[in-house]
Amino acid sequence: MAPLLYRFWVGASTVLVPFAARVAISKLRRAGVPVVRCHEKLGHATEPRDPDAPLVWFHAASVGETQAVLALIGRMGHALPAARFLITSGTATSAAMVARRMPPRCVHQFSPLDAPGPLRRFLRHWRPDAAIFVESELWPQMLRRTHARGTRMALVNARLSAKSIANWRRFPKTARYLFEVFDLILTQNDAMAEAMVEINAPADRVARGINLKSLAGPLPRDEDTLFEARAALGHRPVWIASSTHPGEEQTVLAAHKALLERYPDLCLILVPRHPDRGQEVTGLIADAGLSLTRRTRGDMPGGQVFLADTLGELGTWYALGDIVFLGGSLRPIGGHNPFEVAQAGAAVLSGNHVTNFAETFAEMEARGAARLVADARDIAERVGALLDDPAALEAVRAAASAFTRDRTDMLDSIAERLIKALELAPRA
Structure with a gap:
């Protein structure tokens, strides 16, 4: 019964x-x-x-x-x-x-x-x-x-x-x-x-x-959009912050301002978890005193920050940079999927709050495929270290790619x- x-x-x-x-x-x-x-x-x-x-x-x-x-x-x-x-x-x-x-x-x-x-x-x-x-x-x-x-x-x-x-x-x-x-x-x-x-x-x-x-398979990317975005960026260095939540963009923007002192041409591609927060995040970028372009206006990457506030294009943005910070992790949200980043061949950075993927991040850290960061200063130091040392960045990217390959047979x-x-x- x-x-x-x-x-x-x-x-x-x-x-x-x-x-x-x-x-x-x-x-x-x-x-x-x-x-x-x-x-x-x-x-x-x-x-x-x-x-x-x-x-x-x-x-x-x-x-x-x-x-x-x-x-x-x-x-x-x-x-x-x-x-x-x-x-x-x-x-x-x-x-x-x-x-x-x-x-x-x-x-x-x-x-x-x-x-x-x-x-x-x-x-x-x-x-x-x-x-x-x-x-x-x-x-x-x-x-x-x-x-x-x-x-x-x-x-x-x-x-x-x-x-x-x-x-x-x-x-x-x-x-x-x-x-x-x-x-x-x-x-x-x-x-x-x-x-x-x-x-x-x-x-x-x-x-x-x-x-x-x-x-899961790698995120799809649009080759025409990717070509235009690369042309817009030229030879500028890029890093990406994706799936960010309220209270995290301020930390990411503070880290980016610190990085700009060392890398004045550096572009941040900022991808909020919920694109409908685009106007709110635009205000935060302005409050930080940073210039921006915005995808929902039809823009391509440019300015000091590119706000990618659309759905379905994350795979394209991942193809533009070799360093990705994953949001939902600086606050007790549980973290987001690092596999999509690893499959794109990028180095993975994340905050410490990764309970949803705790075992995964532990294994990726042990293999040198991911790094955990705590605050704006830590993010800036990690991103800067990878930008300064191409060999170290390539080693992290290779470890991330190997991590995903080892799991496909399962x-x-x-x-x-x-x-x-x-x-x-x-x-x-």
Whole structure:
């Protein structure tokens, strides 16, 4: 019998679905999503399902989780040439990213609300043969209703926050009821595997996997834009600060002002995590007394700072510089994905707050592929040291590239484990 907490959620979601739908659809509409696609949140499909092909459904939350599985879908598609793939996610940004990097035989839909009506419509149309959930995107009814259809299910890249784990411990019956639906649970590390078992995930189905973000392909880049940007920069030295959050740009700009005293032609490419903060960051650059160009005005790199406040162009900017500072790390945010930087062949700098990628940064530091910094002075010293010593910079870049190459073979292993656990027919 379903636990009381689950039954309460089913009842509450039935009552609240009109309000939740209004909020979700309004958010997508503000992001420019067409009305017909917004109704995917209510389970109304906008793409057909191939009736003759097995369908593997991947469900992720947003951009980071979606990026993590694209390469995996590619490998599984190679092993399962008859299969089709469905990706669901919740944000307009993730939908735009998937559209740019869509693997073969794959479609995207916005994830249905976790309520009876939307899920019934969604599952009735798509009838997935297997479902793979990513990280912590665990909606109770979505899990149980998919399981009730007889669909084989897996959780990959499993990562729960300390707060989530504490909450699951308070409701052990509900945790067991939800986690028992999975035929395989692959965690990011050993500590998370132990935590999953402690909160009543079936121990015989939990195993350490690998952080899939380390296996995602390199970010796309636009060669025409790259050519124009290089022409605009000429022979100027460049460093990049990407995925910065509120309170971090001031530190980065202070570091850049210090660097300009030694390298007056140095250009900083500043890429805020959320491009809609572009006007705010423009004000911070002006307050720092620095000249700038801005991508949303159609500018190319120039001035002392180039504000890259657009979506989908990060791979192009990474190709312009050999030194990248990753934000979300000077404050207790948890850090961001260093693999994208390493795959671009750049040296990785980051603040100390990297709990989301702690094991990764530890290994990269040990191999000389990354450096952690604490404040503006530290950033300026690290960047300056690399600019002063081309041989040292090349050694860090080579270590970063080697780190990513050593992990690519693991992707085939993950794909094979999923194909076996989900009883998908491999290629003859």
